[in-house]
Amino acid sequence: MEEHYTIGALSRAAGVNVETIRYYEKIGLLKTPLRASNSYRYYNHAAVQRLQFIRRGRELGFGIAEIATLLELADHPERPCCEADQLAQTHLRDVEQKIKDLQAMQLVLQQIVTCQSDIAADCKLIETLGSH
Amino acid sequence: MEEHYTIGALSRAAGVNVETIRYYEKIGLLKTPLRASNSYRYYNHAAVQRLQFIRRGRELGFGIAEIATLLELADHPERPCCEADQLAQTHLRDVEQKIKDLQAMQLVLQQIVTCQSDIAADCKLIETLGSH
DNA sequence: CTTGACCCTGTAGTAACTACAGAGTTTATG
DNA sequence: CATAAACTCTGTAGTTACTACAGGGTCAAG
Numbered sequence: 001m002e003e004h005y006t007i008g009a010l011s012r013a014a015g016v017n018v019e020t021i022r023y024y025e026k027i028g029l030l031k032t033p034l035r036a037s038n039s040y041r042y043y044n045h046a047a048v049q050r051l052q053f054i055r056r057g058r059e060l061g062f063g064i065a066e067i068a069t070l071l072e073l074a075d076h077p078e079r080p081c082c083e084a085d086q087l088a089q090t091h092l093r094d095v096e097q098k099i100k101d102l103q104a105m106q107l108v109l110q111q112i113v114t115c116q117s118d119i120a121a122d123c124k125l126i127e128t129l130g131s132h
Numbered sequence: 133m134e135e136h137y138t139i140g141a142l143s144r145a146a147g148v149n150v151e152t153i154r155y156y157e158k159i160g161l162l163k164t165p166l167r168a169s170n171s172y173r174y175y176n177h178a179a180v181q182r183l184q185f186i187r188r189g190r191e192l193g194f195g196i197a198e199i200a201t202l203l204e205l206a207d208h209p210e211r212p213c214c215e216a217d218q219l220a221q222t223h224l225r226d227v228e229q230k231i232k233d234l235q236a237m238q239l240v241l242q243q244i245v246t247c248q249s250d251i252a253a254d255c256k257l258i259e260t261l262g263s264h
Numbered sequence: 265c266t267t268g269a270c271c272c273t274g275t276a277g278t279a280a281c282t283a284c285a286g287a288g289t290t291t292a293t294g
Numbered sequence: 295c296a297t298a299a300a301c302t303c304t305g306t307a308g309t310t311a312c313t314a315c316a317g318g319g320t321c322a323a324g
Contacts, residue, residue, distance in 0.1 A: 006270080006271075007270095007271075008269095008270065008271080017312095017313085018271090019312075019313060019314080020311085020312065020313085022272095022273095023311075023312060023313090027311090038271080038272090038319085038320060038321085039271085039272065039319090039320095040270090040271055040272080040320085041271085041272090049262070053261045053262050056260070056261045057261050058311090059237075060237050060240060060241065060261075061234070061237050063310080063311085064310080064311070070257065070258060070261060073255070073258055074258045074261070074262055081255035081257075081258065084255050084257045084258055085245070085255070085257070087257070088241060088244050088245050088257045089245050091241060092238065092241040092242065092245055095234050095237050095238050095241060096238060098234055099231060099234045099235060099238065102193070102227050102230055102231045102234070103231060105191075105192050105193050105227050106224065106227050106228060106231065108192060109192065109220060109223060109224040109227060110224065112220050113217070113220050113221050113224055123205070123213035123216050123217070125202065125213070125216045125217070125219070125220045126202060126205055126206045126213065126216055128188070129185045129188045129189050129192075129202060129206070130181070130185050130206055138301080138302075139301090139302075139303095140300095140301065140302080149281095149282085150301095150302090151281075151282060151283080152280085152281065152282085154303095154304095155280075155281060155282090159280090170288085170289060170290085170302080170303090171288090171289095171302080171303065171304095172289085172290095172301090172302055172303075173302085173303090190280090195279075195280090196279080196280070
């Protein structure tokens with residue numbers, strides 16, 4: 001059970017690339033790992049889980065600061081989770097707003113893309129952007 | 133009709149902030165304007181239109197490089213606009229992909245947000261991120 | 265013993281701005 | 295007319311979350 005990982009093994013296990021792991025360490029999202037005599041980083045299974053937690057958070061669109069808060073909470077299961085709820089709700093609203101913004105773009109772009117003209121003079125896209 | 137604008141007036145007229153205008157000039161998206169004797173930039177109405185074109189492009193989610201291409205085309209109405217069509221189509225696909233990604237996040241977040249527990253130990257968000 | 269696959273640190277680049285600092289200029293007000 | 299607010303200038307650094315080297319050291323296989 002006493003598995004340990006080099007940074008490359010951790011990378012594969014958690015699905016996060018090596019440079020990113022070092023970056024997370026630098027910004028304090030991952031605590032500094034043990035070092036072997038050759039100064040290589042060595043990680044344990046807990047690090048894999050922590051990194052997977054981070055990756056899943058990122059996949060849901062949470063920012064680094066938000067994930068740091070969530071990790072803190074995960075480390076202290078006795079604390080109230082209203083902060084996590086708050087984060088999730090705010091983030092959901094952000095996501096929904098982004099979807100709306102993108103759908104508005106989509107609508108305009110769909111109208112433009114039907115353009116069949118040959119020259120820029122009557123290209124719908126150019127016309128749309130240049131209209132007063 | 134011979135209106136001229138300081139950078140602040142241009143900013144208000146086009147809805148793009150002053151720092152951004154100077155930034156666009158630096159990266160070559162706007163050509164260097166005339167200068168008054170006090171070294172203040174002075175713009176004409178064409179600059180307003182050009183900047184509005186850029187703003188609309190950005191609002192549709194186009195990148196700076198893409199907008200540079202579109203401006204080139206707008207300046208040469210005799211050229212074929214297949215490049216603009218191509219840009220619009222590619223960009224539309226990107227937007228649609230982003231919408232899909234965000235909708236996937238939305239779905240997961242909506243399930244999480246229904247969480248009614250009091251402590252982090254059984255918070256759905258933390259649980260979701262930490263599940264093996 | 266050498267080749268290739270790792271690992272290290274540190275710096276710079278990405279996108280598209282935004283935010284100063286520190287200075288000069290112009291305009292409005294008393 | 296003085297002065298203060300509002301504007302302009304240049305130049306640099308910060309933002310987000312990484313990614314991409316450069317220039318080295320280390321380790322395992324053949």
